[in-house]
Amino acid sequence: MTSSSVESLFNVLDETALILQEELSITYLEAIAETAENLFQDGILQDELSDISKKRITKKYQEVNLEKFHTEEIRKAYQLSILKGMKENVQQNHQMTPDSIGLMMSYLIGKFLSEHRSFSVLDPAVGTGNLLSTIINGLSPKEISAIGIDVDDLLIKLAFSGANLQKQQVQFFNQDSLEALFVDPVNAVVCDLPVGYYPNDIRASEYELGLKSGHSYAHHLFIEQSVQHTLPGGYLFFLIPNGLFSSQYSEQLHTYLQKHVHIQGVLQLPLSMFKSEQTAKSILIMQKKAEGVKPPKQILLVDLPKLSNHQAMENILVKIDQWFKEYK
Known part of the structure; x- marks a missing residue:
């Protein structure tokens, strides 16, 4: 290039x-x-x-x-x-996921789905499609059938045009991702979680993570919607705020996750990537429960260095490889 x-x-x-x-x-x-x-x-x-x-x-x-x-x-x-x-x-909803995160997500999906020559991926908050495109390109020559959903008609149009230019096989849907989705369950979900409140209280009440009164957290509902549309034994890769498990209603979220998924790993991104500690994020990896699927013997916990620090990154990738051999 x-x-x-x-x-x-x-x-x-x-x-x-x-x-x-x-x-x-x-x-x-x-x-x-x-x-x-x-x-x-x-x-x-x-x-x-x-x-x-x-x-x-x-x-x-x-x-x-x-x-x-x-x-x-x-x-x-x-x-x-x-x-x-x-x-x-x-606009707040027009922020693009950085390339470095997309490349890391691509690497992780490749590791967790290494036995699949072809698989399906869903991004329920696809935005301009940059994260999904980075992942598809990074996993070439695997055959990936992808689905991207977004409520913003301009963003979905940009994602559609970009996928066409790159000749990527992606189906796009312009709709509220928290309404009923008419898509088949997938092997993997990837999502830069939209953080905030969901204004449709009636629809939110249909979710396990919906609140009885007041607005529910959109990011919690996105997690539940994603789990529902993942095949048993499939994987979910989320970009989450670092405070996800210490915020209000996190106990309710924790209970839901214990019931439906096995947490595989949490990779904290370097703080230098973000404007402040409050806006810092991590990558959360989960596997949907299924018959014969066991949790890892030990959860993969990683503090990622600056992605430009090649030696430190190489050491981390060795650590991740070792985890797959010993605990996965």
């Missing part, structure tokens, strides 16, 4: 998006989704564009041949353009 390839594709996405943004009076992020879809379809889908704009955009598209790019180059260029758009219009 070369930075010049990423940069050249980013420039094409960026410059064509700016033309679409101005002419169609849409946001930059909307324009990125539009131009990505144009590139994938190898044509201009916006009929209302002027002939001059169509010629300018076509000329830019001719500068790149997607067939010559690696999927990771496409993902990174697309991610850069989305990050640019997010800086202009920052």
